[in-house]
Amino acid sequence: MNDNVIIRLLNATISYQNRTAIRDVSLEIHQGEFVGIIGPNGSGKTTLLKSVLGLVCPTSGSIQIFDCACHKLRCHHRAKIGYIPQKGQIDHNFPVTVAETVMMGRYSSLGLFKHPSKKDKELVVNALAEVGMADYKDAPLGHLSGGQQQRVMIARALVQQPEILLMDEPTTGIDTPTQYSMIKFISGLHKNLNLTVLLVTHDINMISPYVDRMALLKTRLYAFGTPSEVLNEKILTEVYGQQVIVTTKEGGTYVIAGDYHHHA
Amino acid sequence: MLEMLSYEFMQRAILASIVIGLVCSIIGVFVILKNLTFIGAGTSHAAFAGVTLGYLTGFNPLAVAIVFSLLTVWIVGYLNKKGALMLDTSVGMFYSLTMALAVLFIGLMKVYNAEVYGYLFGSILSVTKMDLKVILILGAIVLLIVYLFFKEFHFITFDEEMAKASGIAAGWLSFLLLNLIAITIVVSLKSVGAILVFALIVTPAAAAYQLTYSMIRMFSYSAIIGVGSSVAGVLLSYWFDLPSGATTVLFVSGVFFLSVIFSPKRRIAVNSVD
Ligand SMILES: Nc1ncnc2c1ncn2[C@@H]1O[C@H](COP(=O)(O)OP(=O)(O)O)[C@@H](O)[C@H]1O
Ligand SMILES: [Mg+2]
Numbered sequence: 204m205n206d207n208v209i210i211r212l213l214n215a216t217i218s219y220q221n222r223t224a225i226r227d228v229s230l231e232i233h234q235g236e237f238v239g240i241i242g243p244n245g246s247g248k249t250t251l252l253k254s255v256l257g258l259v260c261p262t263s264g265s266i267q268i269f270d271c272a273c274h275k276l277r278c279h280h281r282a283k284i285g286y287i288p289q290k291g292q293i294d295h296n297f298p299v300t301v302a303e304t305v306m307m308g309r310y311s312s313l314g315l316f317k318h319p320s321k322k323d324k325e326l327v328v329n330a331l332a333e334v335g336m337a338d339y340k341d342a343p344l345g346h347l348s349g350g351q352q353q354r355v356m357i358a359r360a361l362v363q364q365p366e367i368l369l370m371d372e373p374t375t376g377i378d379t380p381t382q383y384s385m386i387k388f389i390s391g392l393h394k395n396l397n398l399t400v401l402l403v404t405h406d407i408n409m410i411s412p413y414v415d416r417m418a419l420l421k422t423r424l425y426a427f428g429t430p431s432e433v434l435n436e437k438i439l440t441e442v443y444g445q446q447v448i449v450t451t452k453e454g455g456t457y458v459i460a461g462d463y464h465h466h467a
Numbered sequence: 468m469l470e471m472l473s474y475e476f477m478q479r480a481i482l483a484s485i486v487i488g489l490v491c492s493i494i495g496v497f498v499i500l501k502n503l504t505f506i507g508a509g510t511s512h513a514a515f516a517g518v519t520l521g522y523l524t525g526f527n528p529l530a531v532a533i534v535f536s537l538l539t540v541w542i543v544g545y546l547n548k549k550g551a552l553m554l555d556t557s558v559g560m561f562y563s564l565t566m567a568l569a570v571l572f573i574g575l576m577k578v579y580n581a582e583v584y585g586y587l588f589g590s591i592l593s594v595t596k597m598d599l600k601v602i603l604i605l606g607a608i609v610l611l612i613v614y615l616f617f618k619e620f621h622f623i624t625f626d627e628e629m630a631k632a633s634g635i636a637a638g639w640l641s642f643l644l645l646n647l648i649a650i651t652i653v654v655s656l657k658s659v660g661a662i663l664v665f666a667l668i669v670t671p672a673a674a675a676y677q678l679t680y681s682m683i684r685m686f687s688y689s690a691i692i693g694v695g696s697s698v699a700g701v702l703l704s705y706w707f708d709l710p711s712g713a714t715t716v717l718f719v720s721g722v723f724f725l726s727v728i729f730s731p732k733r734r735i736a737v738n739s740v741d
Contacts, residue, residue, distance in 0.1 A: 298682045307618075
């Protein structure tokens with residue numbers, strides 16, 4: 204039907220030794236889409252991102268990325284996927300500079316036995332300029348704020364010149380105004396570079412104005428569609444296990460609830 | 468002063484100490500940033516057990532030491548990968564197990580063998596032509612592999628999961644790194660000994676860690692401190708007739724404490740409290 208499908212899950216189930224993280228999920232993500240992934244803690248969001256990298260693969264069903272089966276995904280495929288893992292603050296004293304961190308994004312594209320060239324250094328400088336961190340090139344990574352570190356991580360993903368960008372809770376632990384400017388910035392990247400973006404977050408209201416579609420996950424895929432389709436009181440209440448109110452204001456759809464965490 | 472360089476044993480000792488100082492201090496950066504200190508310490512005990520078995524059976528002690536130390540990292544790495552045991556737990560077991568083997572092999576020798584104790588405490592002034600050959604070849608192999616895979620090692624040291632996700636064969640390279648640690652220990656056995664070798668691996672890197680926020684620069688600082696200390700150890704032990712291994716370790720430890728005192732990292736810590 205669609206030849207520009209870049210990620211395709213078909214009845215995919217992913218289990219760890221004794222726990223099923225994702226059950227029977229089918230979805231298709233198109234090239235150039237911005238998809239938000241939401242769901243309570245432990246609902247399989249991180250697992251879904253890792254499966255797109257081929258770091259975990261389905262125990263039944265199938266996952267295809269760039270027309271390549273999950274378990275056949277090799278290093279050169281991964282090099283085309285920028286991944287920004289869920290992260291704590293890095294050690295204040297860890298000896299790595301901002302430029303060194305971003306340069307690591309070039310490593311997998313360089314291939315074995317090749318050392319970074321002048322051109323790679325230029326790409327690093329450009330990527331840092333793109334995320335507004337050019338002045339911090341030689342700063343120790345550990346000395347930056349959470350939001351600045353996150354920008355460096357985005358620059359590291361960008362020098363890979365990726366086709367897909369995966370972000371796992373990029374705004375967690377960052378102050379609210381910075382969160383909003385970060386989401387705006389990511390949305391800008393998505394548009395300017397025609398990137399396919401998968402972004403995991405707990406903050407539904409923050410991303411709903413920017414994403415093309417949302418996936419609501421709790422082991423199973425409860426909903427997948429535009430924000431106004433997915434943000435449905437009945438489904439959200441069922442998934443989060445508590446009363447949720449959905450309102451529309453100035454064309455946007457917003458969710459009100461006391462607490463997003465699921466209590467089993 | 469330069470006349471000592473006309474003695475062949477001094478030439479060998481200085482050459483050996485340069486190579487060992489370089490290899491240990493480069494590998495040491497990976498060891499301390501990847502928290503592999505304990506596995507290194509465990510491996511040096513295994514290597515010593517290999518030396519004792521070599522003397523007992525008449526095989527080349529260093530060859531048996533290599534087999535023992537590689538086997539240790541393979542088994543420990545395997546147990547860890549299978550999720551059977553935490554890395555530190557299995558290393559802890561091997562630490563005592565291999566020491567027990569060493570004591571057993573020494574006991575079986577019946578006669579007192581002073582050379583065995585040379586491998587425990589090190590004696591770089593008695594490095595033979597054959598020893599030097601082994602040190603040069605193994606040292607070159609370790610340095611060449613580090614050079615070839617430098618960017619990959621650099622990345623997995625920063626963040627193994629992120630490296631893997633961006634297309635680096637992280638699991639395989641981590642295992643290769645453990646093997647390089649094992650070889651490095653065997654390279655250094657004759658000169659600093661099984662008990663002290665770990666200071667030569669960890670301390671230069673730990674001193675370099677105090678002095679810079681760049682991982683690349685940390686490698687150069689560590690190499691300078693490592694080679695400098697290990698040559699200084701040889702010279703001091705020759706001039707003052709001191710045990711070479713101990714002299715080297717005390718010297719490099721002194722450098723470490725100086726670097727803590729002059730560390731810009733401490734100064735920032737103090738400033739930020741103000
Ligand atoms: N490496 C692992 N081994 C075993 N279980 C895991 C592993 N990673 C995640 N899980 C389990 O799988 C489920 C989904 O986890 P995850 O994908 O991290 O969810 P989320 O990111 O939505 O919080 C959780 O129950 C978690 O405990
Ligand atoms: Mg998660």
